[in-house]
Amino acid sequence: MVKKTKLNRFVARILPWRIWVQVGFLFAWLGPFGLRLHNVCGPVFHCYACPLSTFACPIGIMAQFSAIHVFPFLAIGTVLAVGALFGALICGWVCPFGLLQDLGAKVPIKKFSLPLWTGYFRYVVLIGAVFVIPYLFGEGHPLFVCRICPAGALEKAVPDVITQAVTGKEIIWPNAVKISIVVAMIVAMFITIRPWCRVLCPLGAIFGFLNRFSVLSMRLEDHKCTACKRCRTLCAYGGAPDNDPNHHGCIRCLECTRCGPGALGVSTVFEGPAAPERVEEQQEVTN
Amino acid sequence: MAQSRRKTLVSITLVLLGVGLLAYGVAFHVINVHPKEDGAAAIETREPDAVRQASVGGLERDESGSVKQTYTGESPKACAT
Numbered sequence: 001m002v003k004k005t006k007l008n009r010f011v012a013r014i015l016p017w018r019i020w021v022q023v024g025f026l027f028a029w030l031g032p033f034g035l036r037l038h039n040v041c042g043p044v045f046h047c048y049a050c051p052l053s054t055f056a057c058p059i060g061i062m063a064q065f066s067a068i069h070v071f072p073f074l075a076i077g078t079v080l081a082v083g084a085l086f087g088a089l090i091c092g093w094v095c096p097f098g099l100l101q102d103l104g105a106k107v108p109i110k111k112f113s114l115p116l117w118t119g120y121f122r123y124v125v126l127i128g129a130v131f132v133i134p135y136l137f138g139e140g141h142p143l144f145v146c147r148i149c150p151a152g153a154l155e156k157a158v159p160d161v162i163t164q165a166v167t168g169k170e171i172i173w174p175n176a177v178k179i180s181i182v183v184a185m186i187v188a189m190f191i192t193i194r195p196w197c198r199v200l201c202p203l204g205a206i207f208g209f210l211n212r213f214s215v216l217s218m219r220l221e222d223h224k225c226t227a228c229k230r231c232r233t234l235c236a237y238g239g240a241p242d243n244d245p246n247h248h249g250c251i252r253c254l255e256c257t258r259c260g261p262g263a264l265g266v267s268t269v270f271e272g273p274a275a276p277e278r279v280e281e282q283q284e285v286t287n
Numbered sequence: 288m289a290q291s292r293r294k295t296l297v298s299i300t301l302v303l304l305g306v307g308l309l310a311y312g313v314a315f316h317v318i319n320v321h322p323k324e325d326g327a328a329a330i331e332t333r334e335p336d337a338v339r340q341a342s343v344g345g346l347e348r349d350e351s352g353s354v355k356q357t358y359t360g361e362s363p364k365a366c367a368t
Binding site: 039040041048049051068070072074077079080081146213269 | 306
């Protein structure tokens, strides 16, 4: 078994409650006390146009600042600091848009699997729709990230229409692009697991990239792995944690840590190399 | 061991870089924002305040390259997007 550190014992205890941890964080992002702290960027994907949002969306701020040609120190600093600490753990446990997709995935419909390589599109969205297009064409361009963002469509456009309908005001329908995005997102949420996170999320691209360098990381104890491939069955993303536990496409739901031999676990960079490496080091010293 | 130490160093450097950027943005970074009225003097705006204005779609870049508010008087409540 992987060395049962305090951290891994904690992970094993909390793992069955992941959805409730996500719900707990939702209360922070939805601002139950009507706080609108929009001069602070939250480290999650949550549209600041949402009537209940507490913090500013870092991706929206990066794009808006690119459009006015100003470096977004605050947004990039927040994402870099949080990502370098936790990697994509934020996606799996904290992000409200991830929770929404997880709930959608619970609907018992046959799910289609997306290949892992589709995760590279996230970098295209990050570089193109968040930085290059806003910088070159401003925020009016149809491919500006906020104009194609499903979080904005679901969290702003839909509540607006509902509010207008409930209060008896004239309903102002969102444009065709927004309606198409909402419909496509809802359908995709039911037929595949976390479609936005896997294929298009620019924030997930940053956190996923930082998986390899984060203080908190996944560790595979090679000498304990029996190659039973159970971790691959447990991975809803179709990943291969036994091959690359810190893959950029991993959202760190930590389900793979439930593998039978217990070869996979959570670790920090301060814990040093895994056991066989220590043996090799000792041999090197002896020689 | 060397690889492990290198990874630790990279991780800590990235965290410190992020905290440094965040601290600089909060404490020192100032943006010159011009009010919507033509000819009005630019206001030195701290980045957190600029973030708040950007989050409601309140900032744009004009043809001369300067950052300009998109509204006069009270800021919009939410971004139109």
